[in-house]
Amino acid sequence: xxxxxxxxxxxxxxxxxxxxxxxxxxxxxxxxxxxxxxxxxxxxxxxxxxxxxxxxxxxxxxxxxxxxxxxxxxxxxxxxxxxxxxxxxxxxxxxxxxxxxxxxxxxxxxxxxxxxxxxxxxxxxxxxxxxxxxxxxxxxxxxxxxxxxxxxxxxxxxxxxxxxxxxxxxxxxxxxxxxxxxxxxxxxxxxxxxxxxxxxxxxxxxxxxxxxxxxxxxxxxxxxxxxxxxxxxxxxxxxxxxxxxxxxxxxxxxxxxxxxxxxxxxxxxxxxxxxxxxxxxxxxxxxxxxxxxxxxxxxxxxxxxxxxxxx
Amino acid sequence: xxxxxxxxxxxxxxxxxxxxxxxxxxxxxxxxxxxxxxxxxxxxxxxxxxxxxxxxxxxxxxxxxxxxxxxxxxxxxxxxxxxxxxxxxxxxxxxxxxxxxxxxxxxxxxxxxxxxxxxxxxxxxxxxxxxxxxxxxxxxxxxxxxxxxxxxxxxxxxxxxxxxxxxxxxxxxxxxxxxxxxxxxxxxxxxxxxxxxxxxxxxxxxxxxxxxxxxxxxxxxxxxxxxxxxxxxxxxxxxxxxxxxxxxxxxxxxxxxxxxxxxxxxxxxxxxxxxxxxxxxxxxxxxxxxxxxxxxxxxxxxxxxxxxxxx
Numbered sequence: 188x189x190x191x192x193x194x195x196x197x198x199x200x201x202x203x204x205x206x207x208x209x210x211x212x213x214x215x216x217x218x219x220x221x222x223x224x225x226x227x228x229x230x231x232x233x234x235x236x237x238x239x240x241x242x243x244x245x246x247x248x249x250x251x252x253x254x255x256x257x258x259x260x261x262x263x264x265x266x267x268x269x270x271x272x273x274x275x276x277x278x279x280x281x282x283x284x285x286x287x288x289x290x291x292x293x294x295x296x297x298x299x300x301x302x303x304x305x306x307x308x309x310x311x312x313x314x315x316x317x318x319x320x321x322x323x324x325x326x327x328x329x330x331x332x333x334x335x336x337x338x339x340x341x342x343x344x345x346x347x348x349x350x351x352x353x354x355x356x357x358x359x360x361x362x363x364x365x366x367x368x369x370x371x372x373x374x375x376x377x378x379x380x381x382x383x384x385x386x387x388x389x390x391x392x393x394x395x396x397x398x399x400x401x402x403x404x405x406x407x408x409x410x411x412x413x414x415x416x417x418x419x420x421x422x423x424x425x426x427x428x429x430x431x432x433x434x435x436x437x438x439x440x441x442x443x444x445x446x447x448x449x450x451x452x453x454x455x456x457x458x459x460x461x462x463x464x465x466x467x468x469x470x471x472x473x474x475x476x477x478x479x480x481x482x483x484x485x486x487x488x489x490x491x492x493x494x495x496x497x498x
Numbered sequence: 499x500x501x502x503x504x505x506x507x508x509x510x511x512x513x514x515x516x517x518x519x520x521x522x523x524x525x526x527x528x529x530x531x532x533x534x535x536x537x538x539x540x541x542x543x544x545x546x547x548x549x550x551x552x553x554x555x556x557x558x559x560x561x562x563x564x565x566x567x568x569x570x571x572x573x574x575x576x577x578x579x580x581x582x583x584x585x586x587x588x589x590x591x592x593x594x595x596x597x598x599x600x601x602x603x604x605x606x607x608x609x610x611x612x613x614x615x616x617x618x619x620x621x622x623x624x625x626x627x628x629x630x631x632x633x634x635x636x637x638x639x640x641x642x643x644x645x646x647x648x649x650x651x652x653x654x655x656x657x658x659x660x661x662x663x664x665x666x667x668x669x670x671x672x673x674x675x676x677x678x679x680x681x682x683x684x685x686x687x688x689x690x691x692x693x694x695x696x697x698x699x700x701x702x703x704x705x706x707x708x709x710x711x712x713x714x715x716x717x718x719x720x721x722x723x724x725x726x727x728x729x730x731x732x733x734x735x736x737x738x739x740x741x742x743x744x745x746x747x748x749x750x751x752x753x754x755x756x757x758x759x760x761x762x763x764x765x766x767x768x769x770x771x772x773x774x775x776x777x778x779x780x781x782x783x784x785x786x787x788x789x790x791x792x793x794x795x796x797x798x799x800x801x802x803x804x805x806x807x808x809x
Contacts, residue, residue: 419715419718426692498729
């Protein structure tokens with residue numbers, strides 16, 4: 188059963204495949220239960236400020252209608268969201284009381300997400316850009332097989348897959364144009380503590396670019412012929428909830444690339460700044476609530492502020 | 499007894515007070531014994547590329563003549579270096595095998611440095627800029643009392659003093675224009691994990707600027723009226739020895755300010771980039787050995803590379 192909310196005729200320019208979840212999160216700012224979450228959601232909401240996104244995921248029929256309405260209102264194509272009757276949505280419970288940079292997971296109830304086997308609607312398969320959010324690398328490959336070979340492919344991953352399915356992660360890296368990892372994952376995957384060495388080692392798998400996210404310390408991108416950019420984070424004094432910051436970063440980064448229909452080094456450089464700014468908005472409230480009121484003008488102002496004053 | 503090497507007539511533009519040491523260091527690149535080290539040395543050598551530095555410190559008569567010759571050849575004024583007959587030089591032994599960002603101290607033999615009571619030569623007391631490297635805050639205050647009240651004052655500190663002499667550290671902060679701390683010290687001093695909040699809290703002590711060094715993640719500077727700049731580190735893949743990186747950063751930062759005879763926000767912004775570049779050169783070899791062959795042209799090239807490509 189697919190979601191019965193209205194979608195526009197235009198096909199998505201970016202397809203994202205990942206988790207759709209209900210998150211219960213505790214941070215120094217408080218506890219919030221059953222909030223809209225998941226890697227595909229955080230990515231899609233952020234990218235929706237720049238491009239038309241098609242979301243591929245699965246939820247149970249307990250998934251609140253108001254969340255579907257919010258995503259549709261952000262012009263996100265939900266034809267790829269499977270709503271399974273009688274099933275329960277993936278739930279994650281975690282806290283950041285020890286360290287705002289590292290979540291402590293208290294409970295992961297995969298529910299319907301445990302049997303996720305992404306099927307892309309026909310209208311998605313010619314999308315020019317694909318973002319593989321954090322799902323098992325075998326599923327990421329299953330998605331790659333359904334997409335047009337001409338699409339520009341970007342993937343995320345996580346420590347679990349690096350430990351348990353390393354060969355599959357390597358295979359995904361060989362098939363994508365950009366690999367995005369956080370600093371801990373890059374060190375784990377390469378065995379190199381120095382992040383410059385780690386970034387270059389990942390390039391050797393044949394990706395065009397490798398992005399290393401460093402949370403409060405910003406992000407770096409490595410490319411062929413020694414291309415390298417490092418940027419600090421936009422300063423946020425009151426971090427309310429860091430959940431989804433990395434996916435919001437990816438949403439700004441990939442969304443901007445999609446809007447430009449380019450991935451040359453100049454565009455990549457600008458895309459990194461857009462990712463950093465979108466990540467900084469995400470952490471200012473729980474869930475992706477900051478994006479409910481965010482305007483394009485606010486994004487432009489923060490970009491100008493970042494470019495002129497911070498860096 | 500003061501050092502009998504020739505000094506030029508011109509008085510120093512920057513006075514640094516801190517440790518002069520013989521370091522034995524183990525890193526993944528190997529072990530080196532009894533190398534030239536100490537906070538005042540690393541600062542002075544780096545700053546000497548931009549300005550004339552007067553060094554205030556103490557060593558024993560076991561301090562190798564070749565080190566004095568090297569410092570003098572860098573045009574560093576050594577009239578403030580006290581050489582105590584029959585005494586031994588401060589020695590530090592440490593390693594970075596666990597983490598290149600954090601030294602494990604194996605032995606600290608203060609020797610003659612235990613009784614250090616800095617006395618500034620008359621020719622130093624009118625210097626327009628003073629850098630108080632990492633020494634006990636009571637000694638930092640003793641130095642402040644000897645300097646012209648018109649001098650521009652910058653201080654470093656360390657976790658030991660924050661824990662043991664917190665009130666003195668606060669008093670020093672009230673008397674300087676710029677406080678430089680690393681991220682761990684800033685968190686410890688303010689009790690705030692968020693570095694943006696920590697930086698702003700230190701501003702409240704009345705400093706004009708607060709610099710937070712983050713090692714491989716670069717540096718941030720906070721000023722009045724919301725002034726804020728964050729910059730990533732210059733990428734160094736082969737870190738040979740991080741000892742002295744923070745003091746070399748300070749040397750580039752303060753040396754550049756001294757050369758400009760200014761500390762407005764535009765100058766501060768450029769000074770931060772000079773500090774980052776000088777820190778990146780320091781870690782490329784043991785001790786301050788990279789600076790033995792470094793040329794002004796190499797500094798300019800790396801600055802251009804950093805400004806045009808990295809950030």
